[in-house]
Amino acid sequence: MSKASEYLESVQKLIEQRDPNQPEFLEAVTNFFTTIKPVLEKHPEYVESNLLGRLTEPERAFQFRVPWVDDQGQVQVNRAFRVQFNSAIGPYKGGLRFHPTVNLSIIKFLGFEQIFKNSLTGLPIGGGKGGSDFNPKGKSDGEVMRFTQSFMTELQKHIGPDLDVPAGDIGVGGREIGYLYGQYKRLNGSQNGILTGKGLSYGGSLARTEATGFGLLYYVDAMLKDHGQTLNNKKVKVSGAGNVAIYAVQKAAELGATVLTVSDSNGFVYDENGIDYKVVQQIKEVERGRIKDYADRVKTATYHEGSVWDFDVDYDLALPCATQNEIDAKQAKLVVKDGAQLVAAGANMPSTPEAVKVFRDANLLYGPAKAANAGGVAVSALEMSQNSARLSWTFEDVDQRLQKIMQNIYQESADAAKEYGVEGDYLAGANIAGFLKVADAMMAQGIV
Structure with a gap:
């Protein structure tokens, strides 16, 4: 066993001993550790300074x-x-x-x-x-x-x-x-500057509301274009009906795709003609109702109880935008069976580790949450910049910056994966690219 492997195993064991009753945290750490070994082998100084031991313990x-x-x-x-x-x-x-x-x-x-x-x-x-x-x-x-x-x-x-x-x-x-x-x-x-996501009348940023959903599609668009495809005429399955899902539906339609589904905790609606994000927005954000109301208002839509990921229908792209661990291994196999070419996470860690393994084994393009849904926090940071400068940028200006950020995230993840010998593994690439900047900063600041 290499020194990097021994180190990863020892840190993992210590975390499991300290936090045995924190399954979500342990899952996140395990997922990260499975991809970071090539970096530790190239940078033994991270091992010598116990950087992961410090990184996995909150300040x-x-x-x-x-x-x-x-x-x-x-x-x-x-x-x-x-x-x-x-x-x-x-x-x-x-x-x-x-x-x-x-x-x-x-x-x-x-x-x-x-x-x-x-x-x-x-x-x-x-x-x-x-x-x-x-x-x-x-x-x-x-x-x-x-x-x-x-x-x-x-x-x-x-x-x-x-x-x-x-x-x-x-x-x-x-x-x-x-x-x-x-x-x-x-x-x-x-x-x-104390909070982001504020109303426009008291320091908020234009495009912040749309940022996570729009950013998800900008990331997907960059990934598809890098593989010689576009969103045009793609059929998309979306889960969730909150902020992320609503604006993912909107941007997908604007880029030429047809979104077939949206869901909430009770069930989902399906419309082969495409989901209308404005109806979803009215029901969920204005009326604070349930997604089943959508089928009562749109004649071509049907409502079904249960998980949208158990629904068997042909489509091209899967965008889980609801919550963590909403897709398990069995459902992931159905995603593959139904012909999906790409899965990108709009929610945080929406697929179990077993589900992610199914996607990767099937060679699906897989965009992890830390990359694919980074648009929201990116525009939050842009809101902080506007607050500090006492400025308010136009929607078009913020949206263009968001597009560039999401394109850069995809490219940096792809480049990191290639550099560390895991080309095409965008989960590993995102982990590595995100980690390197933090690791270098921590090393420069001493043992703190």
Whole structure:
């Protein structure tokens, strides 16, 4: 066994001993370690300085309670977290997730992935993540406001424009960001750079709302063009019906593809004529309804219960945009059977390790989340730049920058894979390219 292999095994074993009850975090670390060995063999100094031991341990992590009063006057208490994982290349940057499944393992997995995603953007931002097990679904605006105000009252002690800049994620959209910013401003005065994803009237950036979904398609477009294809006339299966999915559907249609499906936690809709993103947006973002309502409004659409990845239909591209581990090995085999040529992750780690192995064994083009869905955080960083300069760029300017960033992410991942002997493996390429920048910064800054 090589020195690099022994080192990886020892660090993995220590993490498993320390965090045996954090399966999502362990999965993220394992996925990363399986691809990074060629870098350690070329750079023994990373092994000698125990760089991975430092990289996989957050610089800071904290948990706090969030007490709030519901509309019935009852006091509720939720649990919240913020993990400030790595600041080697810039201030911590990463979203806040409000969902019943949130726990420390999920926040650590997301924060760990965020390190490399943010590095890939080429912008000076480190990795962090946070959230709470609060569920905004079914809550009134008043309840959401009271919760977010209580949440920010504690969080504001630990963040700042040059320290840690949160954003939205699942369950945290424009409404929640507005309430969070209002409470921060109330306690600290106006600092536009403290949150990203803000409304346009108080420091937000044009194209931020669309950024993750648009960025996903710009990445897919770059990958296809590199293999002599385009999105024109491609049939696409999309999961999810939130922000990422909505704007992925829009951009896919603009680039000539037909999106066949969108979904939520109950089921999915299928329309061979193409999903209309405006109808999905009205149902999910304005009315906060269920995706089954789509079939009631669009005559050519049909609604089905269950997972969209169990639905057997021919298509070309798979874009999972819902949540982590939504595709298992059995479903991945159906993706291959149905003729998909490419899978690109709009959600964070949407495929299990077994599913990813199925895709890679079948030689599908596979775009990992840290590369394919980096558009959101990229435009968040551009929002930070605009806030610092007291400027507001046009939609076209931000969108052009986003396109360039996503094209660069694809190319840098492809180049890194080629340089380290795994040409065509875009998962390994993204991990390597993202890691190298962070590793060099950590080495330059000493043992910290």
